[in-house]
Amino acid sequence: xxxxxxxxxxxxxxxxxxxxxxxxxxxxxxxxxxxxxxxxxxxxxxxxxxxxxxxxxxxxxxxxxxxxxxxxxxxxxxxxxxxxxxxxxxxxxxxxxxxxxxxxxxxxxxxxxxxxxxxxxxxxxxxxxxxxxxxxxxxxxxxxxxxxxxxxxxxxxxxxxxxxxxxxxxxxxxxxxxxxxxxxxxxxxxxxxxxxxxxxxxxxxxxxxxxxxxxxxxxxxxxxxxxxxxxxxxxxxxxxxxxxxxxxxxxxxxxxxxxxxxxxxxxxxxxxxxxxxxxxx
Numbered sequence: 067x068x069x070x071x072x073x074x075x076x077x078x079x080x081x082x083x084x085x086x087x088x089x090x091x092x093x094x095x096x097x098x099x100x101x102x103x104x105x106x107x108x109x110x111x112x113x114x115x116x117x118x119x120x121x122x123x124x125x126x127x128x129x130x131x132x133x134x135x136x137x138x139x140x141x142x143x144x145x146x147x148x149x150x151x152x153x154x155x156x157x158x159x160x161x162x163x164x165x166x167x168x169x170x171x172x173x174x175x176x177x178x179x180x181x182x183x184x185x186x187x188x189x190x191x192x193x194x195x196x197x198x199x200x201x202x203x204x205x206x207x208x209x210x211x212x213x214x215x216x217x218x219x220x221x222x223x224x225x226x227x228x229x230x231x232x233x234x235x236x237x238x239x240x241x242x243x244x245x246x247x248x249x250x251x252x253x254x255x256x257x258x259x260x261x262x263x264x265x266x267x268x269x270x271x272x273x274x275x276x277x278x279x280x281x282x283x284x285x286x287x288x289x290x291x292x293x294x295x296x297x298x299x300x301x302x303x304x305x306x307x308x309x310x311x312x313x314x315x316x317x318x319x320x321x322x323x324x325x326x327x328x329x330x331x332x333x334x335x336x337x338x339x340x341x342x343x344x345x346x347x
Contacts, residue, residue: 080306081216081260085135087161088305089113089153091144091201092171094121097220097269100298101168106134108302113157114139116171144171144197154204166216166305167205171197172238179233187234194238198245206249206259214258218304219246220297223267223318227325230337250310260308266297267318 082088088105092098094116102114106129114122114129114137122139129137138160142153157164173193175186198219209215224232225239246263253259268291292315300314313319324332 081214081258081308082165082305085109085111086165086305087111087113087157087163089115089157089164089167089201089205091115091142091167091169091197092220093125094118095125096170097266097294097297097301098168098170099125100294101170101301102129103132104295104298104302105168105305106130106132106137109133109135111135111161112137113153115142115144115153117141117143144169144201145192147196147200147203150200150204154208158208163212164205164208164215166218167201168218168220168301168305169198169201169205170220170301171201172220172222173235174232175234176231178231182234190234191238191241194235195241195245198242202245202249202261206253206261209259210253210256213256216260216262216305216308217249218262218264218301218308220264220266220301221246223265223313223321226265226318226322228333228336229340231341246311261310262304262308263311264297264301264304264314265311265318266314267292267321269294269297269314 088110090098090102090105090112093102093114098116102112102125105112112126112129112134114126116122119139119141122141126137126139138156140153140156142149144150154164171193173190175182175190177186179187202217202219205215205217209217219242221242222235222239224236225241225243229236243263243265246261249261253261270291270293297314300312304312
């Protein structure tokens with residue numbers, strides 16, 4: 067059963083112009099690629115960011131077919147602050163402004179903490195936490211200069227609850243959630259600078275196939291999973307009509323409520339259920 071995506075109750079004027087300049091990170095696959103394609107259909111100027119040039123070129127070609135106003139690709143490792151600074155310099159050199167940023171880049175690992183090497187742990191946090199901070203640092207700096215703009219940080223339901231055998235990822239996504247909340251507080255003085263935290267639950271994307279593996283075995287998105295296109299619709303809505311936080315499915319609220327109100331039951335049930343639901347073999 068597909069649950070409806072909750073919509074904002076009140077939609078005012080759009081926070082970005084019709085031909086907005088939007089930076090999309092993690093744009094080579096999954097949620098990022100779906101966001102890029104959704105925004106292309108809306109005629110946006112797109113800047114596609116990821117580490118793989120070849121994959122970015124394929125997504126860029128698709129966005130051109132879908133009707134974007136323009137598209138440029140800037141291969142960037144978001145965990146490298148100097149590279150992120152250079153990315154925004156290139157965007158400003160071409161467009162002179164940054165209307166919105168959809169930060170979708172992320173990395174996953176599986177395995178108990180004691181089974182996870184320090185290198186793997188650090189790599190996940192470097193991409194998910196430091197990468198989010200680097201993108202936010204340069205995006206907010208420009209948006210404050212412009213006194214307007216929308217930053218959307220794509221987090222995870224695992225930034226709201228705990229799951230066994232995914233400690234680095236869970237820690238990183240709790241960090242992204244904290245970062246988003248901090249940015250709201252720090253930018254409350256500029257009413258046209260918006261920071262939104264989009265919270266997907268289980269999403270059927272290649273991130274599971276490319277997970278940094280510490281535990282052995284193969285993984286799949288646990289049910290109920292949704293398509294990345296559904297998350298892309300929410301991200302596109304947040305760019306146009308931002309709020310502080312949006313869940314992508316009503317089922318997220320059920321798990322969050324169980325985690326917060328009945329932790330004694332949640333902690334005992336979630337481990338066996340997650341193992342059964344997420345292992346493909």
